[in-house]
Amino acid sequence: MSTAATSRRTIEPAFASPAAADYVAVDRVRKVYGTGTRQQVEAVAASTFTIKAGEFVALLGPSGCGKSTLLMMIAGLDLPSEGAIVVAGRPLTAPRAQTGIMFQDPTLLPWKSALDNVLFPFQVASRPAAGGNRLRAMALLDRVGLEGFHHHKPGQLSGGMRQRVAICRALVYEPDLLLMDEPFSALDAITRDEMNLVLMKMWEEEKHRTALFVTHSIREAVYLADRVLVMSRRPGRIVEDIRIPFARPRGLEIGETVEFNRICGHLRGKIDHRSH
Amino acid sequence: MLAASFDRLRAVVLPAAFGAGLLLAWQAVVVLFDYPKVILPAPSDIALALHADLPVIWQQAIPTVRDTLAGFALAAVLGVGLASLLSFSRLLRDALYPLIVVIQLVPKIAWTPLFIVWVGIGWQSRLTVATFIAFFPIFIAMMAGLDSTDRSLVRLCRGLTATPWRTFWLVRLPASMPYLFSGLKIAITLAVIGVIVAEFISSSEGLGFLILKSAALLRTDLILASITVLCVIGLASYGLVHAGELAVRRWQGG
Amino acid sequence: MTDIGLGLARVESIDLSALGRTAIRLVAPPLVAAVLLLGGWEMLSRSGVLSTRLLPAPSLVFDTLVRSLGVLLEQAQPTFWGAVLGILLAAALGIVLGAAVSYSRTMMQAVYPTVVFFQLIPKVALAPVFLLWFGTGFAANVIFSVFIAFFPVVVATIAGLQAAPPAYERLCRSLMMPKAQMFLTVKFPFALPHIFNGLRIGVTFAVIGVVLGEFITAQTGLGYIILFSANNFETALLLAAILLLCGVGVVLFAFFLALETIVMRIYDSR
Numbered sequence A: 001m002s003t004a005a006t007s008r009r010t011i012e013p014a015f016a017s018p019a020a021a022d023y024v025a026v027d028r029v030r031k032v033y034g035t036g037t038r039q040q041v042e043a044v045a046a047s048t049f050t051i052k053a054g055e056f057v058a059l060l061g062p063s064g065c066g067k068s069t070l071l072m073m074i075a076g077l078d079l080p081s082e083g084a085i086v087v088a089g090r091p092l093t094a095p096r097a098q099t100g101i102m103f104q105d106p107t108l109l110p111w112k113s114a115l116d117n118v119l120f121p122f123q124v125a126s127r128p129a130a131g132g133n134r135l136r137a138m139a140l141l142d143r144v145g146l147e148g149f150h151h152h153k154p155g156q157l158s159g160g161m162r163q164r165v166a167i168c169r170a171l172v173y174e175p176d177l178l179l180m181d182e183p184f185s186a187l188d189a190i191t192r193d194e195m196n197l198v199l200m201k202m203w204e205e206e207k208h209r210t211a212l213f214v215t216h217s218i219r220e221a222v223y224l225a226d227r228v229l230v231m232s233r234r235p236g237r238i239v240e241d242i243r244i245p246f247a248r249p250r251g252l253e254i255g256e257t258v259e260f261n262r263i264c265g266h267l268r269g270k271i272d273h274r275s276h
Numbered sequence B: 001m002l003a004a005s006f007d008r009l010r011a012v013v014l015p016a017a018f019g020a021g022l023l024l025a026w027q028a029v030v031v032l033f034d035y036p037k038v039i040l041p042a043p044s045d046i047a048l049a050l051h052a053d054l055p056v057i058w059q060q061a062i063p064t065v066r067d068t069l070a071g072f073a074l075a076a077v078l079g080v081g082l083a084s085l086l087s088f089s090r091l092l093r094d095a096l097y098p099l100i101v102v103i104q105l106v107p108k109i110a111w112t113p114l115f116i117v118w119v120g121i122g123w124q125s126r127l128t129v130a131t132f133i134a135f136f137p138i139f140i141a142m143m144a145g146l147d148s149t150d151r152s153l154v155r156l157c158r159g160l161t162a163t164p165w166r167t168f169w170l171v172r173l174p175a176s177m178p179y180l181f182s183g184l185k186i187a188i189t190l191a192v193i194g195v196i197v198a199e200f201i202s203s204s205e206g207l208g209f210l211i212l213k214s215a216a217l218l219r220t221d222l223i224l225a226s227i228t229v230l231c232v233i234g235l236a237s238y239g240l241v242h243a244g245e246l247a248v249r250r251w252q253g254g
Numbered sequence C: 001m002t003d004i005g006l007g008l009a010r011v012e013s014i015d016l017s018a019l020g021r022t023a024i025r026l027v028a029p030p031l032v033a034a035v036l037l038l039g040g041w042e043m044l045s046r047s048g049v050l051s052t053r054l055l056p057a058p059s060l061v062f063d064t065l066v067r068s069l070g071v072l073l074e075q076a077q078p079t080f081w082g083a084v085l086g087i088l089l090a091a092a093l094g095i096v097l098g099a100a101v102s103y104s105r106t107m108m109q110a111v112y113p114t115v116v117f118f119q120l121i122p123k124v125a126l127a128p129v130f131l132l133w134f135g136t137g138f139a140a141n142v143i144f145s146v147f148i149a150f151f152p153v154v155v156a157t158i159a160g161l162q163a164a165p166p167a168y169e170r171l172c173r174s175l176m177m178p179k180a181q182m183f184l185t186v187k188f189p190f191a192l193p194h195i196f197n198g199l200r201i202g203v204t205f206a207v208i209g210v211v212l213g214e215f216i217t218a219q220t221g222l223g224y225i226i227l228f229s230a231n232n233f234e235t236a237l238l239l240a241a242i243l244l245l246c247g248v249g250v251v252l253f254a255f256f257l258a259l260e261t262i263v264m265r266i267y268d269s270r
Helices: A067-074 A114-118 A120-124 A131-143 A159-171 A189-205 A218-224 A252-256 A258-272 B002-033 B043-052 B054-088 B090-103 B108-119 B123-148 B151-159 B164-175 B177-201 B207-216 B220-252 C016-046 C058-067 C069-103 C105-120 C123-134 C138-160 C166-174 C179-217 C221-231 C235-266
Strands: A022-033 A041-052 A056-060 A082-087 A099-102 A177-181 A210-215 A227-231 A238-243
Touching: A022 A067, A022 A210, A041 A067, A041 A082, A041 A210, A041 A227, A041 A238, A056 A067, A056 A218, A067 A082, A067 A177, A067 A210, A099 A159, A099 C166, A114 A120, A114 A131, A114 A159, A131 A159, A131 A189, A159 A177, A159 A189, A189 A218, A189 A252, A210 A218, A218 A252, A218 A258, A227 A258, A238 A258, A252 A258, B002 B043, B002 C105, B043 B054, B043 B220, B054 B090, B054 B123, B054 B164, B054 B177, B054 B207, B054 B220, B090 B123, B090 C016, B108 B123, B108 B177, B108 C179, B108 C221, B108 C235, B123 B164, B123 B177, B151 B164, B164 B177, B177 B207, B177 B220, B177 C123, B177 C179, B207 B220, B207 C123, B220 C105, B220 C123, C016 C058, C058 C069, C058 C235, C069 C105, C069 C138, C069 C179, C069 C221, C069 C235, C105 C138, C123 C138, C123 C179, C138 C179, C166 C179, C179 C221, C179 C235, C221 C235
Parallel strands: A056 A210, A056 A227, A099 A177, A177 A210
Antiparallel strands: A022 A041, A022 A082, A227 A238
């Protein structure tokens, strides 16, 4: 199957207009695990950055650097030890309804069909899972290439297909902020490329929702994002913040360009550099 | 620092408080409603009986512990031995494994009178019942453990032209240890049950005998005192198996 | 053109003849072994090597079963219904209490060690106390049966309610799902296989509870028949009663297996 969408869209600037306000502001956020001075582990060192509305930001770092912890805090699922997070102008203290999340595991309910899993957020919110919502869910599944699989159970789907369902579930209630925690890291390289394309297509079609994508794959970060933040080894701190200049829509072929590889090389150098 | 130690404290204090609360409530109910000691002795009555009759209980505990441990040991040898044997022969395994699984579905306690018919009312029948009832979980767990061995490890051994015996000794047996111990843990509690039931049905010694005799004499406090000692025996033997598991795990370096 | 085609969905085709061959390979060896064992036993008994008092021939056991079927079935009634009541009450109590305890972390921390303690101690030793409390009738047997069948169910329920992977809890929290709803829609379905495991163990315990009560009170039931025939060295009758008791166990076991199949079809993961 091919992306009919790519031809429909015109080329746009890599990031939203300069007028766009900071949608997510992370201010000197620090996370320390454990108690007592000796057992304390600093997972995230004081980190400050902002994400503008409509921007797709990748948070890149080696395994265990605290980038997932940072994402969980922005999701409101974990609280910072110090510092503050502001999302859409409001200080964050708990999960908010307008955030969509994808985890490393698809976390689908094994006894529900693909469609019912996509409709799960409505079930949770006691909102009707019929009518317009149901049509939207079905349309989303079709757009990620799951037409004909609406009534399959997760056990009958491949790993990539399950993550497609999870993408739909995160988008179905039209969140303004999309948080993704290494959603494709358990997939094989070929499926992963496919999933990057699907995600890119869905994001571009879904009116450029603000997105934060955590990954340890340099190429994935550069391919997907408008901006890449690099986190150092534990305790994680932001050591680089660069813009990715490629125009959208992007095809996988940009991965072969010199510019792409030059950016990847630069980022690799930043990760390897030990900052303390 | 404070939060962590508080958490650790909770895990100890809460269950202890709950247990103490249960005992207190029991004591209070007996005192408040003035239950006769024959029906429901208070924990304090049980403690008194435990103190006064300890020599009797102790004397009866010895055969119970002896038969339990002997039956358990015999069951372990038989269970591990048969499972190991079956792991060497595909045909034997296919023929016997399903039969044993079916037999173990039978309520095994019900066989006790038959064993008494076979080997008499002495310690032999208690030993037989304990062995019989403890055998199945050990055998089944050992079979599952031997089957659980990482296939690529077995293939590696074959690639290194190891004999089936070497493969068994170096790979399959160590891999089955976690399973074996989960079976042994079930087996040790069942062995105690088997001995007690055999003593209930026909015996002139052991804690089961003492419990039944005390019931006939309406000495409910002595019944519960005996059961208290039996609980200690049950927990101690379970602890023994658990310690064995920890030792094996340390030896295996896990 | 880029391709976002699907990953391969699992395709299952069933080869019927291969299925038949597998069935034969699985069923034939134990069947042959069973026939050999029973045949050998029969021969040894007939030739007089095994005394009929100790181990009567299978044919004699079968004869006795047929001849005494009326009495045996009559005595099987209290045993069967006692075990049925025992496991049903134990299931209801165990699942409800297990869920209640799991609902709060404090409750869980307080109660769980006590439950595990009761799981480990030899509860059958309490049978005489139950008979002292509740008399020597049917009710006492049922109550004792509930008592010992309850613990595997409650332990399995508590363990099962912890079985949902933590990622699901995070998902529910991110969707701002109320705790009660998360319990019912996510945690409970994940607990179901564990609960059915506990119920299967509970069934055998329920039967044991009733039979043990019958052993001790010696008035009615298959347990009484077994004890009675052992005292009179009527070993054939004893084995026939055990056979019928197995029937009781299998019927109960099959009932819960069927229930499990139906429930798990609703929560089928495929």
